[in-house]
Amino acid sequence: MTPAQDEAGADDGRVRARITRESLDDLGQFDDFGSEADGALLVFQGRVRETNRGRSVSSLTYEAYGEMAERELEAICREALGQFEVGSVSAAHRVGHLGLREVSVVIAVAAPHRDACYEASRWIIETVKVRLPVWKHEHYADGGSHWVGARQTESGTAAPASGGVNGDHVGRDYPGE
Numbered sequence: 001m002t003p004a005q006d007e008a009g010a011d012d013g014r015v016r017a018r019i020t021r022e023s024l025d026d027l028g029q030f031d032d033f034g035s036e037a038d039g040a041l042l043v044f045q046g047r048v049r050e051t052n053r054g055r056s057v058s059s060l061t062y063e064a065y066g067e068m069a070e071r072e073l074e075a076i077c078r079e080a081l082g083q084f085e086v087g088s089v090s091a092a093h094r095v096g097h098l099g100l101r102e103v104s105v106v107i108a109v110a111a112p113h114r115d116a117c118y119e120a121s122r123w124i125i126e127t128v129k130v131r132l133p134v135w136k137h138e139h140y141a142d143g144g145s146h147w148v149g150a151r152q153t154e155s156g157t158a159a160p161a162s163g164g165v166n167g168d169h170v171g172r173d174y175p176g177e
Contacts, residue, residue, distance in 0.1 A: 014081060016090035016108075017074035019066045019134070024092055024103040034110025038087045042117035044125060046105040048098050056141035062095045062104065064134040069093070076127050084120035086111040091124055093134055 027043060034041055048060050077089040090108040098104055107124050109117040136148040 014088040015077045017070060017077050018092045019064055019070045019095055020092055021096045024094055024106045030108050033108055034088045037112055038110035039112050040114040040117045041110045042121050044107045044121050045103045048100050048102050048104060050100055057138055058141045059139045060098050061137040062134050064095050069133050072132055076124060080120045080124050085116045086120045
């Protein structure tokens with residue numbers, strides 16, 4: 001049990017996690033995020049970019065088994081509460097067809113100090129890329145498309161997946177990498 005949870009497993013509303021087909025562009029959703037104890041709020045948005053590995057990208061399609069992916073995203077957020085000195089954590093991932101510049105993932109972290117926000121946010125996005133059972137299909141300007149493969153570890157082997165379909169979790173290259 002993380003410090004964010006009481007004996008009943010509640011987190012006092014300090015964790016938000018969702019898989020959605022809705023736009024994630026509205027930063028107003030974080031106007032009331034965190035508490036008076038939090039002196040920092042960091043929001044990260046991953047967006048669809050126009051080029052990946054030298055190919056011109058026209059759009060992306062993300063697919064997921066929603067309930068499984070949402071449970072795993074919530075677990076990642078709860079782990080962040082336990083590992084970092086943060087007050088609240090929110091993460092959302094889009095599914096469906098996304099055009100260029102659309103937000104595919106948003107992570108928000110509120111904490112008393114900014115360093116904890118940066119550390120937790122970075123840990124969350126890197127953990128999402130390895131563990132979240134969401135599949136990414138890139139569509140290219142030349143008409144081709146490609147399902148993005150599993151993320152490789154430093155040793156060159158596929159990163160382990162938690163909760164993926166038959167263990168065939170597909171990692172993502174997020175915009176801005």
